Amino acid sequence: MRFGYAIAALLLVGCGSAESRTSITVSAAASLTGAFTEIADEFAAAHPDVDVALNFGSSGQLAAQIGDGAPADVAAFADTAAMDTLAKAGLVDESDVFATNELTIVTKPGNPSGVTGLADLKGVVSLCVETAPCGKFAAQVLAAAGVTIPEGSVTRGADVKATLAAVAEGDAVAAIVYVTDARAAASRVDEVEIPAASNTVAEYPIAVVRNSTNAEAARAFRDAVVSEGGRKVLSAAGFGAP
Amino acid sequence: MSLHADLTVRAGTFEVQIAFDAPTGSVVALLGPNGSGKTTVLRCLAGLVEPAEGCAIVDGTRLAGPGRTVGMMFQDYLLFPHLSAAENVAFGLRCRGMRRRDADRAAVGWLARMGVADRARALPRDLSGGQAQRVALARALAIEPRLLLLDEPLAALDATTRWAMRSELRHHLDTFDGVTVLVTHDPLDALTLADPWWCWRRVGSRSRERWPRSAPGLALAMSPICWA
Amino acid sequence: MNRPAVALASAAALFFVLPLAGLLGRVSWGTLGADLSSGAARDGLWLSLVCSVGATVLSVIGGLPLAWVLARMRFPGRSLLRGLALLPLVLPPVVGGVALLSAFARRGFVGARLYEWFGVQLTFTTAGAMLAETFVAMPFFVLAAEAGFRSIDTRYEDAAVSLGARPFTVVRRVTFPMVAPSLAAGAVLAWARALGEFGATITFAGNIAGRTQTLPLAVYLQLESHPDVAIALSLVLVVVSLGVIVAMRDRWAV
Numbered sequence: 001m002r003f004g005y006a007i008a009a010l011l012l013v014g015c016g017s018a019e020s021r022t023s024i025t026v027s028a029a030a031s032l033t034g035a036f037t038e039i040a041d042e043f044a045a046a047h048p049d050v051d052v053a054l055n056f057g058s059s060g061q062l063a064a065q066i067g068d069g070a071p072a073d074v075a076a077f078a079d080t081a082a083m084d085t086l087a088k089a090g091l092v093d094e095s096d097v098f099a100t101n102e103l104t105i106v107t108k109p110g111n112p113s114g115v116t117g118l119a120d121l122k123g124v125v126s127l128c129v130e131t132a133p134c135g136k137f138a139a140q141v142l143a144a145a146g147v148t149i150p151e152g153s154v155t156r157g158a159d160v161k162a163t164l165a166a167v168a169e170g171d172a173v174a175a176i177v178y179v180t181d182a183r184a185a186a187s188r189v190d191e192v193e194i195p196a197a198s199n200t201v202a203e204y205p206i207a208v209v210r211n212s213t214n215a216e217a218a219r220a221f222r223d224a225v226v227s228e229g230g231r232k233v234l235s236a237a238g239f240g241a242p
Numbered sequence: 243m244s245l246h247a248d249l250t251v252r253a254g255t256f257e258v259q260i261a262f263d264a265p266t267g268s269v270v271a272l273l274g275p276n277g278s279g280k281t282t283v284l285r286c287l288a289g290l291v292e293p294a295e296g297c298a299i300v301d302g303t304r305l306a307g308p309g310r311t312v313g314m315m316f317q318d319y320l321l322f323p324h325l326s327a328a329e330n331v332a333f334g335l336r337c338r339g340m341r342r343r344d345a346d347r348a349a350v351g352w353l354a355r356m357g358v359a360d361r362a363r364a365l366p367r368d369l370s371g372g373q374a375q376r377v378a379l380a381r382a383l384a385i386e387p388r389l390l391l392l393d394e395p396l397a398a399l400d401a402t403t404r405w406a407m408r409s410e411l412r413h414h415l416d417t418f419d420g421v422t423v424l425v426t427h428d429p430l431d432a433l434t435l436a437d438p439w440w441c442w443r444r445v446g447s448r449s450r451e452r453w454p455r456s457a458p459g460l461a462l463a464m465s466p467i468c469w470a
Numbered sequence: 471m472n473r474p475a476v477a478l479a480s481a482a483a484l485f486f487v488l489p490l491a492g493l494l495g496r497v498s499w500g501t502l503g504a505d506l507s508s509g510a511a512r513d514g515l516w517l518s519l520v521c522s523v524g525a526t527v528l529s530v531i532g533g534l535p536l537a538w539v540l541a542r543m544r545f546p547g548r549s550l551l552r553g554l555a556l557l558p559l560v561l562p563p564v565v566g567g568v569a570l571l572s573a574f575a576r577r578g579f580v581g582a583r584l585y586e587w588f589g590v591q592l593t594f595t596t597a598g599a600m601l602a603e604t605f606v607a608m609p610f611f612v613l614a615a616e617a618g619f620r621s622i623d624t625r626y627e628d629a630a631v632s633l634g635a636r637p638f639t640v641v642r643r644v645t646f647p648m649v650a651p652s653l654a655a656g657a658v659l660a661w662a663r664a665l666g667e668f669g670a671t672i673t674f675a676g677n678i679a680g681r682t683q684t685l686p687l688a689v690y691l692q693l694e695s696h697p698d699v700a701i702a703l704s705l706v707l708v709v710v711s712l713g714v715i716v717a718m719r720d721r722w723a724v
Contacts, residue, residue: 060694061694064693064694124593124594124676124678126676129691129694129695130695131691131694131695151678151679151680152678152679152680152681153678154678154679155594155676155677155678155682156677156678156679156683156691157677158677158690158691162672166676169568169571169575169673170571170575170593170594170673170674170676171575171576171577171581171591171593171594172594172676285628288628288632289631289632290628290631290632312632313632313633314629314632316625316628316629320623320625320626320628320629322626322629322630322643322644322647322648323648324647324648324650325647333630333633333635333643334633334634334635337630337633337634337635337636337639338634381633385633385634
């Protein structure tokens with residue numbers, strides 16, 4: 001009997017603590033991994049009653065997941081198009097652009113293949129899948145520079161981190177990734193700038209998902225991202241201001 | 243044709259010493275309880291294990307390595323399960339370089355002699371115990387060995403079949419002109435099939451480890467039914 | 471006791487059946503033919519066939535002697551060798567891919583020599599995809615073949631020796647025919663595993679359409695852009711896997 005009480009007490013304690021805490025899921029583009037992890041840490045310090053779960057992936061994939069009903073409270077993408085899809089489906093309200101990013105070429109440390117620009121991309125080049133914003137932007141950048149890479153020498157990463165890993169870990173000659181990812185992996189890759197004329201500015205929108213069960217906490221997280229502190233973290237990671 | 247054997251074989255923890263001579267046409271029975279090392283001696287004569295000491299001499303030629311003219315029939319026959327009865331019998335002939343067709347014809351001939359020609363195309367799993375025994379004997383005899391080794395030839399048969407097969411086996415052994423060494427735990431087999439029989443006798447301690455060498459000369463002794 | 475067991479068993483069975491039923495429900499049967507003959511699908515199907523069959527052949531060539539040594543020989547470090555050979559069974563395939571990279575990539579300690587001496591690069595090639603699939607598939611073959619070699623009574627080989635068979639003849643006419651069913655089962659399992667390989671392949675060989683983009687990779691990457699094609703390819707993989715299970719039922723349903 002005493003044992004039964006003990007279990008009941010434990011259950012009560014368990015329920016009590018669960019009730020006072022809320023948890024939100026933030027689905028964010030893979031290129032935001034470093035910055036959002038830091039912002040989430042600061043957010044958790046300021047809001048000890050909120051648990052933040054970060055879900056990183058390609059923006060296209062994350063949008064598809066949310067479209068399929070995967071629970072997410074905040075969506076932050078590397079592409080306004082992915083957010084527009086969700087807005088059209090009525091899954092998010094208004095969104096704010098909170099950061100911008102540009103593309104760059106990365107090579108093995110020391111640039112052993114002597115890549116100086118887009119026209120030098122020979123051998124196997126790592127690009128994001130076309131459904132991910134980084135893939136779409138890379139295609140835009142290559143088109144603007146008038147460079148065609150045959151599909152047979154393109155290995156496609158599911159998101160920007162996988163795309164970069166093909167150079168950092170694998171044997172790809174070069175990859176086209178975001179400036180921010182190149183900077184985060186500075187010890188493993190070298191950066192070759194893409195001239196502004198052919199570069200693309202990616203806009204990062206953030207929005208609270210409409211059917212969020214913790215809309216209040218979700219809004220608080222969005223505010224933290226667009227706040228002064230959030231911007232500081234983002235610009236340290238290499239993101240541009242909107 | 244004669245056999246002179248003077249061997250010491252080791253099997254696991256014990257050692258067996260054996261020495262005997264057998265004249266042409268004789269059937270020698272090695273009689274002893276299970277686990278006394280009889281089969282090991284037979285495997286040694288068949289060239290499957292090397293003797294620790296000594297050797298076996300057939301017709302003045304020392305037996306060494308496989309491929310010699312020794313035919314062996316194993317305790318549960320060990321017919322190759324994926325080969326038909328005829329293919330089993332032809333196996334040894336094919337190993338000796340005979341062409342497939344000739345080997346097959348000879349195999350069917352041997353099966354006919356054993357009275358199982360109608361089972362030539364059957365797989366071992368479809369043979370009765372008696373039929374399997376006849377096929378196994380045919381397989382051992384087909385290579386025309388000078389020395390025939392039989393390991394518990396009747397042990398796998400039920401009581402009724404065993405009775406019939408014993409006299410049939412006796413008949414085949416009578417027509418075989420080489421030396422036959424037969425291993426059995428059944429005194430009746432030894433009595434009915436063999437001319438002299440040699441039996442394992444246990445002397446002194448009953449523990450198996452103390453078998454042969456520790457009791458010199460006692461591993462084999464010439465005497466009838468000799469253990470209780 | 472039986473009734474609760476039946477209830478729980480039904481729940482467990484549903485757990486397996488429902489996702490498959492859901493997949494079937496999403497197949498657009500009308501366009502199935504067109505989906506499967508679309509460029510990416512055709513490339514993926516063909517490439518998967520080539521790579522998985524190649525990986526199976528490599529698994530047999532390498533796995534047969536390995537299984538023989540493990541089953542028939544006694545030497546120090548045998549358990550260690552078996553553990554290493556079976557490691558890919560439990561290793562996450564992506565880790566396998568990373569491990570392959572560190573050995574066979576251009577900067578890997580083997581890959582560097584291969585490139586330097588023979589100009590051979592395995593990463594981003596169909597051969598590399600085959601190698602990655604072999605890495606995860608071979609243990610299945612080794613496991614089945616070793617069990618096969620262990621299960622046969624070695625006295626049959628003695629019988630063959632006593633009939634005058636040379637060692638090679640014993641293996642060819644007695645040992646192999648007797649373990650053939652185990653070898654076939656192992657090869658089928660290895661093939662099925664190779665066909666479904668994803669993690670090691672994408673990590674080591676990359677994801678190049680027509681060269682290293684096998685069925686599972688195509689499913690993963692088509693899921694956003696062409697979900698119908700992805701579902702159609704998934705259906706192919708389910709049907710093939712089901713076929714393997716049915717073909718092997720005699721070995722598993724004792």
